[in-house]
């Protein structure tokens with residue numbers, strides 16, 4: 101699969117997922133990012149996880165919720181075929197009670213005075229998001245593609261929430277984190293040097 105193949109296998113073993121994975125070369129999150137969010141999910145036992153972009157991450161987080169015996173992932177996915185594919189794996193593993201993959205096409209949205217293409221927001225919970233995982237929309241769609249996530253979700257976060265931004269080694273994501281920090285100075289930022297970089301922002 102990738103140079104991190106043993107780490108994916110280790111995740112599969114850890115979570116006892118042996119009926120295939122929705123893996124897509126170059127598109128799936130790297131195993132070290134997934135390990136980070138899996139460890140956080142098993143440790144913090146979030147009740148309401150919102151995820152921007154579906155796939156391997158959705159399957160792994162849903163399985164963590166099943167192991168925890170609580171929690172649910174709502175995964176926003178703009179590509180219909182990717183939403184269907186992720187759902188088929190969720191069904192295959194009997195994890196339907198722990199994940200809801202929502203086809204949320206990208207729409208024009210004004211966010212903090214700027215025009216972005218971002219997910220249709222109907223499925224985003226009104227409140228209580230205690231884990232937010234941001235791995236989409238894809239960077240090629242626009243500059244600062246993932247910026248809207250926090251502005252849209254900030255009023256809907258639980259009192260305590262951990263936000264995980266993948267691909268944070270990229271300049272674009274670093275600029276996004278700087279914009280978020282100036283808007284929400286109370287957020288604490290930790291950077292993890294995973295293969296693609298992960299920014300963790302802690303709220304509350």
Ligand SMILES: C[S@@+](CC[C@H](N)C(=O)[O-])C[C@H]1O[C@@H](n2cnc3c(N)ncnc32)[C@H](O)[C@@H]1O
Pocket residue numbers: 122124127128129152153154155156157158177178179182235236237238
């Ligand atoms: C970086 S991917 C991450 C998906 C998910 N978080 C995971 O780890 O599997 C972000 C988005 O890319 C899109 N995507 C996935 N596979 C793709 C492919 N093979 N070609 C083009 N776009 C793809 C999907 O819309 C997905 O939501």
